[in-house]
Amino acid sequence: MQQTSTTINKNSPSFDIFQDEEQKQLWEHQIGEHSASFSDVQKVGNKKISINVQFSSLGGLKVLEVYLGPCKVFRDLKTVKNDTRQDLICQVLVLSGSCDLVFGGDKIRLNKGEIVLIDTTKPMQFEVKKNLHCLIIYMPLVLIHDWIPRIWDNLETRLIKTNTTQGSLLKSYMQLIQKHSEINRKEVPKKKDSKRAFVPLIVANMSMLVYALIHINKSRPKTAREMQLDAAKYHILIHLSDANVSPKTISKELGFSIRYLHWLFHQEKETVSQYIMRKRIEQAQALLGSSADSFFSITEIAFMCGFNDSTHFSRRFKQHVGLPPSKYRYDRYRNK
Template sequence: MSHPNDLFCQNWSTSDFRPRERFDAWQAALNDSHLSWTLQKNQKTGFSANLQVSKLSDLQVVRCMCQPCSGYRKSREIAAGRLAYYGLLLIYKGKEEVATGSRTALLGPGNILLWDSTEPIHFKLHSPVHKITVLVPQNRMHDALPQAHRLIGKAMDWRHGLGAVAASHITALCSQASHINHLQAHPAAETTLELIATSLGSQQAQAGETARAEFIDRIKNHIESNLDDLELGPQTLAERFNISIRYLHLLFSNEDRTISRWILERRLERCRRDLVVTGPHKNITETALAWGFNDGAHFSRVFKKRYKVSPREYRLSKTR
């Protein structure tokens, strides 16, 4: 890797090597900048790549432009590393497939992915790519974003909002790296890490909202399937989903009704439907008991409060 005058920015290119030496030289350069990798060339002849490594305090920003290839980090490559890093991969051009843990992501321009240097990973470039990887020591990332590990292997979109701001910052950082001196390296690293953590945090919050909504749907589906259970209520739901009653109520705090109210209204709706479908021959109290009410008088009161008429009056009005 060639070293220009600025210690904080180094550049490398396959054009400095004979054609048959280029891929092996590329693997050596990649290992020097991206930790240890084992690579495979996708094409039999010809290969070209360019690399820029900018060192800002304990962060490394690596800009890479190369032709299609693939590679992996397994136990041997992982063991060769001395420090644990998170790699923030940002794609500017081309397509890259990344598999880590149980997740496989296909990334295109504007997509990012966070990977863990201590976990196996496999990548494949489907076309020539232009990408930037920011290597952040894991202890630094944990200080800035304690739940960062939850985003590992997840493709995220940084084409809009704060993600686009972070992507633009990283692009500018690469283009201006050779003009950053040793007095500016540490504040530049701090600013970069804070912006990355804030952008990832917003992605995590969105993911958390999606997970929360999915969890609430699971609870609602369970309620719908068990309305005839006299014991159905906050206590049994909390036990069924292995959460506290307080957390159960917190989940429904942004809904338009409480968990108890949700159960009551779903039971009332089932009863209302049955009063019409079964006609005048089925006993109203039997209908109420069939859907989890344990008292006919109580059912009549809450039904009238909800539908403005008694169960009997409602059934007569519909059957006529």
């Protein structure tokens, strides 16, 4: 992890990042109450910060394109502990410029073309010395944490380089989400099921993010079989919302026989179809446990997880989890 010079003197006077209460309320209205945690960020010094934010959204994701001038801001431990709102994860892509970031105990120099993940569970501070242009995607932290809890809790780095295959794909998905969210903001959807058009994009971004984190936090050399199995699992995660994904489509895409694909998964004591269903149910659990019905309905979650209809989804979900989706959501989300 590259060391940076960003430090906040505890004796330095700090001020609310917003100039007045009206500006703060406008921000919270635009970003939505579920995503308002970072509205309590403080700045060092009382100089006005040059900032321009373009808001849009896609389903339950909040998408921000931010132009930020020189500043030094922070969110301290006391603020983190007092925040009772839903924990969020911010997926930040630097489009131009750079900044020095401190998150928890990690210090990162963030440059153009790099992606970093921060969330609302730890203190944070960052400094922009010139100008910064970045793309930020907000989503509930539980969507990622509950999918890969052991990996997330033991991350060696939150910095994703976009000169890798995984980082490059993640960057492209983030930019596609930005494009479609802007279209969604400007144009009134004509059909009830219009969300189905961008559901695969949301799921692909989440899956690619998980895959990138798994990739950068594994250092042990892999055998050819392990790499082939990873490639198959990666393909499944990216296409999880596609109801037609199957051993046949996977083997065709990866260039080996269906029989060989089954052999790869047999070593894991799980069939290809069982793995696909398990990941779909796990993703559904994360979505249900992190969102109210106003974010995603159960029918929309069914489509996001690769089911053609909510009846089939509800039946499968209850078989695996022991509760219908509506009851699972009530028990998890209402008690947060």
